Amino acid sequence: ETGVTQTPRHLVMGMTNKKSLKCEQHLGHNAMYWYKQSAKKPLELMFVYNFKEQTENNSVPSRFSPECPNSSHLFLHLHTLQPEDSALYLCASIGFGNASTDTQYFGPGTRLTVL
Amino acid sequence: GQSLEQPSEVTAVEGAIVQINCTYQTSGFYGLSWYQQHDGGAPTFLSYNGLDGLEETGRFSSFLSRSDSYGYLLLQELQMKDSASYFCAVRPRSGYSTLTFGKGTMLLVSP
Numbered sequence: 001e002t003g004v005t006q007t008p009r010h011l012v013m014g015m016t017n018k019k020s021l022k023c024e025q026h027l028g029h030n031a032m033y034w035y036k037q038s039a040k041k042p043l044e045l046m047f048v049y050n051f052k053e054q055t056e057n058n059s060v061p062s063r064f065s066p067e068c069p070n071s072s073h074l075f076l077h078l079h080t081l082q083p084e085d086s087a088l089y090l091c092a093s094i095g096f097g098n099a100s101t102d103t104q105y106f107g108p109g110t111r112l113t114v115l
Numbered sequence: 116g117q118s119l120e121q122p123s124e125v126t127a128v129e130g131a132i133v134q135i136n137c138t139y140q141t142s143g144f145y146g147l148s149w150y151q152q153h154d155g156g157a158p159t160f161l162s163y164n165g166l167d168g169l170e171e172t173g174r175f176s177s178f179l180s181r182s183d184s185y186g187y188l189l190l191q192e193l194q195m196k197d198s199a200s201y202f203c204a205v206r207p208r209s210g211y212s213t214l215t216f217g218k219g220t221m222l223l224v225s226p
Binding site: 002031033042043045048056088090094103104105106107108109111 | 148150155156157158159160163202204213214216217218219
């Protein structure tokens with residue numbers, strides 16, 4: 001248990017479906033991120049939210065839409081995905097203000113399969 | 116910009132010692148972190164070096180030399196459960212920036 005939870009843990013969806021991934025952190029952190037990790041590949045940063053404001057969007061297709069209603073919750077809305085979007089989607093959080101440690105806490109991830 | 120280089124794969128046997136190197140090119144960062152990720156799981160924090168030198172946490176140690184732009188993770192008394200991917204990461208000194216991860220080193224521990 002890292003203090004970051006993600007639901008669902010597994011998701012299978014068709015290309016015409018709309019679904020949402022949810023992330024919640026109970027650590028009092030003020031930055032939250034979405035990463036994509038495809039099989040045998042490194043982490044790809046997708047979106048960054050600092051103090052609920054989106055500060056980075058790494059050229060992610062518009063079929064992925066993030067939402068951060070407050071500093072504890074982060075969503076990733078999925079719409080008309082492609083099979084190549086099948087991957088492990090990881091949420092992470094970090095608390096700024098203490099530069100002596102840079103521990104980023106990851107959730108367990110959502111394993112997404114697009115048919 | 117920042118880039119971190121790690122070997123893609125390392126193999127070792129149980130009980131052995133293995134060192135995973137991380138070389139980097141970055142304009143300035145707070146410290147070097149290491150994360151472990153088992154197949155299908157999420158990355159978990161292992162170690163952090165804010166200053167040059169060696170940090171020891173049980174069987175794992177991490178080292179940083181800013182003058183050499185180099186760090187490493189040392190795993191001792193290897194166990195089968197240590198088979199995983201290991202990532203080094205830095206957070207640049209530029210506002211609310213995110214961690215930059217290396218591509219990871221897959222460690223395979225055999226009996």
